[in-house]
Amino acid sequence: MENVTGTSLVHPRSVPDLRDSAGPVVLTNPPYTTNSLLVEANCLTRTIKTRRGEKKLLEDINFVIEPHEFVAILGGSGAGKSTLLHALSGIHPATEGEVRVNGRNLYEDYDDFRSCIGYVPQDDIVHSGLTVEEIFTYSSRLRFPAGTPENTITGRVNEVLEEVRLTAQRSLPVKDLSGGQRKRVNIGVELVTRPGLLFLDEATSGLDPDLEKTMMELLGELKQKGSTIIMVTHTTANLWMCDKLVFLTREGQLAFFGSPSEALNYFGVEDVVEIYRKLDTEENPKSWAEKYKQSAVYQKYQNRVKDRQRPIERADGNKEQDMVKKSAACSSFFEQWKMLTGRYIRLLSRDRKNLVILCLQAFIIPCLLVLAFYHSAPTFRYSEYRPQDLEVTRQIVAAGKVEEVQQNIQEEKNRRSFMSNCIALMVFTSIWLGTSNAAREIVKEKAIYRRERLAGMRVGPYLFSKIGVLSVISLIQTLLLVSIVACTLDLPEFWPNVLAFFLLSLAGGMMGLVISAIASNSDKALSTIPIVLVPQIILSGALVPIAYVKPACIKAVFYLAVSKWGYELIGGDIVNINGRSALQQPLPALNGNFSAHWGILVLFIFLLYGMAIVLLHRDRAVSMPEGRK
Numbered sequence: 001m002e003n004v005t006g007t008s009l010v011h012p013r014s015v016p017d018l019r020d021s022a023g024p025v026v027l028t029n030p031p032y033t034t035n036s037l038l039v040e041a042n043c044l045t046r047t048i049k050t051r052r053g054e055k056k057l058l059e060d061i062n063f064v065i066e067p068h069e070f071v072a073i074l075g076g077s078g079a080g081k082s083t084l085l086h087a088l089s090g091i092h093p094a095t096e097g098e099v100r101v102n103g104r105n106l107y108e109d110y111d112d113f114r115s116c117i118g119y120v121p122q123d124d125i126v127h128s129g130l131t132v133e134e135i136f137t138y139s140s141r142l143r144f145p146a147g148t149p150e151n152t153i154t155g156r157v158n159e160v161l162e163e164v165r166l167t168a169q170r171s172l173p174v175k176d177l178s179g180g181q182r183k184r185v186n187i188g189v190e191l192v193t194r195p196g197l198l199f200l201d202e203a204t205s206g207l208d209p210d211l212e213k214t215m216m217e218l219l220g221e222l223k224q225k226g227s228t229i230i231m232v233t234h235t236t237a238n239l240w241m242c243d244k245l246v247f248l249t250r251e252g253q254l255a256f257f258g259s260p261s262e263a264l265n266y267f268g269v270e271d272v273v274e275i276y277r278k279l280d281t282e283e284n285p286k287s288w289a290e291k292y293k294q295s296a297v298y299q300k301y302q303n304r305v306k307d308r309q310r311p312i313e314r315a316d317g318n319k320e321q322d323m324v325k326k327s328a329a330c331s332s333f334f335e336q337w338k339m340l341t342g343r344y345i346r347l348l349s350r351d352r353k354n355l356v357i358l359c360l361q362a363f364i365i366p367c368l369l370v371l372a373f374y375h376s377a378p379t380f381r382y383s384e385y386r387p388q389d390l391e392v393t394r395q396i397v398a399a400g401k402v403e404e405v406q407q408n409i410q411e412e413k414n415r416r417s418f419m420s421n422c423i424a425l426m427v428f429t430s431i432w433l434g435t436s437n438a439a440r441e442i443v444k445e446k447a448i449y450r451r452e453r454l455a456g457m458r459v460g461p462y463l464f465s466k467i468g469v470l471s472v473i474s475l476i477q478t479l480l481l482v483s484i485v486a487c488t489l490d491l492p493e494f495w496p497n498v499l500a501f502f503l504l505s506l507a508g509g510m511m512g513l514v515i516s517a518i519a520s521n522s523d524k525a526l527s528t529i530p531i532v533l534v535p536q537i538i539l540s541g542a543l544v545p546i547a548y549v550k551p552a553c554i555k556a557v558f559y560l561a562v563s564k565w566g567y568e569l570i571g572g573d574i575v576n577i578n579g580r581s582a583l584q585q586p587l588p589a590l591n592g593n594f595s596a597h598w599g600i601l602v603l604f605i606f607l608l609y610g611m612a613i614v615l616l617h618r619d620r621a622v623s624m625p626e627g628r629k
């Protein structure tokens with residue numbers, strides 16, 4: 001392993017996969033990224049700011065991991081193992097120092113390496129409602145370059161099922177698998193592209209000894225197939241399968257880097273567990289780092305670093321770059337959107353209870369509205385709003401029958417008031433339905449989202465897949481709402497009403513997605529909904545007519561509420577009942593000149609969409625180079 005020649009840093013086995021005999025890179029064959037990668041950690045330090053000042057999680061870590069090496073990162077709890085893994089994989093870059101992969105700066109060229117890197121998190125971050133086969137298939141579609149034939153994907157999925165020994169369970173949903181099987185699914189997701197660099201964060205923890213050994217053997221096989229594997233682990237039973245061990249002191253310094261046998265010799269112990277004890281009981285952890293720097297093992301590997309410098313510089317940079325870039329070519333916007341939409345529909349359709357609740361709420365709420373308004377206010381029926389009413393009133397006035405005029409005015413006021421209330425409630429219902437449909441949709445799968453962003457998923461197709469499916473749900477709910485309420489209460493203008501309520505629901509959905517993008521978990525998302533929805537009720541103008549609101553700066557706040565524009569658009573002049581004479585010509589909903597209101601609702605939808613895009617782009621867990629700044 002230590003005699004790897006420096007003439008090419010690409011493993012020979014990977015070449016036929018990606019190139020035809022004529023030379024140029026082709027993608028008709030499986031687009032695996034089996035090119036072996038050499039990893040150099042140069043002076044890695046990670047400092048964070050705490051209330052008590054700066055804290056170093058990692059300090060001056062240096063080592064070189066050769067292609068095809070299987071490396072375990074070890075150390076006591078809180079030593080910085082995960083921090084080091086994140087720094088090496090580029091997920092959370094070090095604040096000082098650099099990681100070089102085949103001589104190139106990983107942090108600067110992360111996008112080029114994205115598809116060569118697999119990261120298996122500690123938790124089983126997959127959609128538990130999908131089957132094992134579906135998970136591997138979607139994972140392949142997301143990670144393979146555009147235009148990869150379906151049979152290539154199927155072939156690779158079958159291979160991975162074999163590799164992780166889950167062929168018999170391929171049709172089972174992940175939620176029905178055992179803990180160990182789920183771990184294997186978690187690892188398999190990253191294996192579809194056969195990554196050149198595979199990082200695992202305690203991926204084998206919690207497994208029984210037999211399964212843990214099986215997983216280590218599996219990783220050993222992957223190494224044989226060309227991957228460089230770096231793993232954080234607490235399990236010491238099978239460390240002899242690793243090529244190198246990295247030991248960290250309690251304070252994140254490098255205590256040791258070398259082979260398992262060298263580790264036992266260096267620490268003068270017979271069992272790796274004793275090394276933990278030695279590292280833990282040392283009063284001054286830094287002394288381990290200093291001692292290691294004086295050791296022969298350190299000198300040996302430092303020489304290896306020096307020897308490595310020249311071959312890296314000599315390597316055929318262009319070919320190397322081409323290959324990495326080509327394999328990093330992710331699927332197109334449309335392909336990603338299609339895949340993500342298909343997966344989202346599948347997931348929703350498997351969650352029958354949720355679907356029933358979505359339909360029920362769109363059915364029960366309008367039914368309650370009808371019950372409340374139809375029986376209590378028969379005069380409210382919209383069909384009774386006729387211009388003749390006004391004429392009749394005028395005749396009564398002309399006849400000097402003041403009492404009848406007053407009664408007529410009162411009836412007119414009641415009618416408008418009921419109408420106004422019903423429309424306001426429908427407006428709130430639409431916005432609320434949209435918001436509650438969407439508020440959990442990103443946050444509930446945020447860990448998966450982050451994992452897939454690392455694998456090359458783009459924010460645009462992801463958000464569009466959510467919006468597309470949620471729009472269909474909103475449309476169905478709106479049709480139910482408007483059909484039940486508007487038809488029973490004789491509201492005219494059916495389709496314009498449907499469109500207006502649909503836009504409101506869509507705007508609500510966008511608010512929900514913004515909440516979902518900000519929230520750190522589903523509970524927080526749900527408790528944020530009232531913060532967004534209650535202002536929609538207060539600022540709609542239905543409770544306090546905007547004409548009466550003073551001063552102007554407070555009035556301006558009302559203009560920021562989606563409900564205000566929807567309420568005015570759908571209610572027409574009825575919304576101004578308190579500000580106008582009841583004898584004014586009543587205008588049926590949507591008959592006035594409200595074209596600006598349509599435009600403003602659409603503008604709100606676009607603004608909220610933009611906000612969700614920006615928030616998802618700024619998600620710190622997946623912002624590679626920015627994380628360093």
Ligand SMILES: Nc1ncnc2c1ncn2[C@@H]1O[C@H](COP(=O)(O)OP(=O)(O)OP(=O)(O)O)[C@@H](O)[C@H]1O
Pocket residue numbers: 048050057075076077078079080081082083084
């Ligand atoms: N964002 C942070 N703010 C403050 N301290 C942090 C932060 N992230 C990590 N730490 C601290 O850095 C140290 C190293 O954390 P890390 O998760 O890398 O340790 P670890 O060796 O993987 O631990 P374990 O084996 O228990 O998972 C810990 O003491 C942890 O509390």
